[in-house]
Amino acid sequence: MAESRRFRVGYALAEKKTRSFIQPSLVNLCCERGIDLVPIDTTLPLSTQGPFDCVLHKLYGEDWKAQLKDYEAKNPSIPVIDQPSAMEHLHNRLSMLQFVSDIRIPQDKETFGIPSQIVVYDPKSLSDCSAVGALRFPIIAKPLVADGSAKSHKMSLVFHRDALLKLRPPLVLQEFVNHGGVIFKVYVVGDYVKCVRRKSLPDVSLDNLDATEGSMSFSQVSNIAAKTMTQEEYYQSMQQEAELPPQRLLTDIARGLRQAMRLNLFNFDVLRDSNAGNHYFIIDINYFPGYAKMPSYETVFTDFFWKVVNMKTEEDDVGSSVGGKEMENKG
Numbered sequence: 001m002a003e004s005r006r007f008r009v010g011y012a013l014a015e016k017k018t019r020s021f022i023q024p025s026l027v028n029l030c031c032e033r034g035i036d037l038v039p040i041d042t043t044l045p046l047s048t049q050g051p052f053d054c055v056l057h058k059l060y061g062e063d064w065k066a067q068l069k070d071y072e073a074k075n076p077s078i079p080v081i082d083q084p085s086a087m088e089h090l091h092n093r094l095s096m097l098q099f100v101s102d103i104r105i106p107q108d109k110e111t112f113g114i115p116s117q118i119v120v121y122d123p124k125s126l127s128d129c130s131a132v133g134a135l136r137f138p139i140i141a142k143p144l145v146a147d148g149s150a151k152s153h154k155m156s157l158v159f160h161r162d163a164l165l166k167l168r169p170p171l172v173l174q175e176f177v178n179h180g181g182v183i184f185k186v187y188v189v190g191d192y193v194k195c196v197r198r199k200s201l202p203d204v205s206l207d208n209l210d211a212t213e214g215s216m217s218f219s220q221v222s223n224i225a226a227k228t229m230t231q232e233e234y235y236q237s238m239q240q241e242a243e244l245p246p247q248r249l250l251t252d253i254a255r256g257l258r259q260a261m262r263l264n265l266f267n268f269d270v271l272r273d274s275n276a277g278n279h280y281f282i283i284d285i286n287y288f289p290g291y292a293k294m295p296s297y298e299t300v301f302t303d304f305f306w307k308v309v310n311m312k313t314e315e316d317d318v319g320s321s322v323g324g325k326e327m328e329n330k331g
């Protein structure tokens with residue numbers, strides 16, 4: 001009997017991402033389905049490597065972009081996941097959330113949007129009441145750039161106008177929304193959508209604002225171990241308390257974002273408004289996040305790769321492109 005064809009997915013990822021994502025469990029499952037995950041050597045020209053049936057990457061920089069461009073010119077039929085220009089929109093906290101307004105779905109029982117926010121480029125604007133005036137305190141100050149650096153995750157929760165003066169633009173100033181201390185992380189892998197609960201900042205009582213210190217710094221709160229409970233206890237309490245947002249809503253948002261951003265691999269952070277239990281805020285979108293934390297990521301990715309290398313469409317497919325090529329049904 002003739003051996004069935006094997007496929008090669010070339011990947012170019014930072015060391016940390018390779019360690020977390022390229023787990024033996026993923027490599028083995030892919031291998032069983034005829035897909036070999038092959039590391040790309042970024043010190044060599046990409047077009048001299050391969051052959052690949054798909055290129056997966058989360059690297060930036062002009063040199064890498066030029067390598068990809070050259071590779072695509074020489075291999076126009078090979079999908080590249082995803083396009084650098086599309087990935088770059090997520091490097092700016094203002095442009096990333098602009099895609100939310102492109103989503104066209106009916107908002108009946110549940111509604112969604114983004115918190116009120118402004119962008120500040122000039123330190124002088126921080127003392128300008130007319131610029132900041134429309135925002136209600138507390139405010140979260142986020143670095144405008146979201147390039148994955150430790151600095152880009154460093155946030156401040158600001159309770160008073162005076163504390164704004166300590167901040168260093170360029171920043172996004174976003175209204176803090178009370179959301180019950182639970183954040184929903186919605187992972188998207190092509191047309192697959194999975195929501196998980198994670199730890200977030202506790203609610204802030206507006207009554208105590210005056211008695212609160214001016215501001216508080218924090219970073220990557222969803223990854224920090226709870227001080228008063230073990231991680232396990234915290235998750236258990238969240239399981240009991242926080243119902244997940246409706247899957248239909250999340251699938252529709254994911255589909256809308258995927259279409260608007262022309263990206264296949266991302267997650268978005270969702271908060272449920274404590275004041276109106278059926279309103280949701282999208283506050284962050286990340287390219288190629290820590291997928292190994294998503295349940296069954298091995299099966300999800302093996303299925304995704306299989307579909308990409310076979311260029312199959314699904315009924316649910318919204319005509320989003322993989323590497324600039326429309327997914328077409330060759331089957």
Ligand SMILES: O=P(O)(O)O[C@@H]1[C@@H](OP(=O)(O)O)[C@H](OP(=O)(O)O)[C@H](O)[C@H](OP(=O)(O)O)[C@H]1OP(=O)(O)O
Binds near residue numbers: 147148223
């Ligand atoms: O480090 P991890 O596994 O927590 O994953 C980070 C993500 O955390 P999450 O899985 O969403 O809780 C993290 O998500 P958040 O920004 O924390 O919501 C980012 O996606 C981060 O990538 P980058 O540093 O912004 O390029 C992700 O970091 P990299 O895996 O890209 O280094």
Ligand SMILES: Nc1ncnc2c1ncn2[C@@H]1O[C@H](COP(=O)(O)OP(=O)(O)O)[C@@H](O)[C@H]1O
Binds near residue numbers: 179183200
């Ligand atoms: N508008 C907001 N209201 C309440 N909490 C927020 C808001 N924005 C961010 N947070 C909290 O801050 C954390 C980090 O903010 P986020 O925009 O997701 O940045 P990062 O890219 O570092 O994950 C979120 O996970 C959430 O806990």
Ligand SMILES: [Mg+2]
Binds near residue numbers: 269284
């Ligand atoms: Mg986040």
Ligand SMILES: [Mg+2]
Binds near residue numbers: 146286
């Ligand atoms: Mg982020």
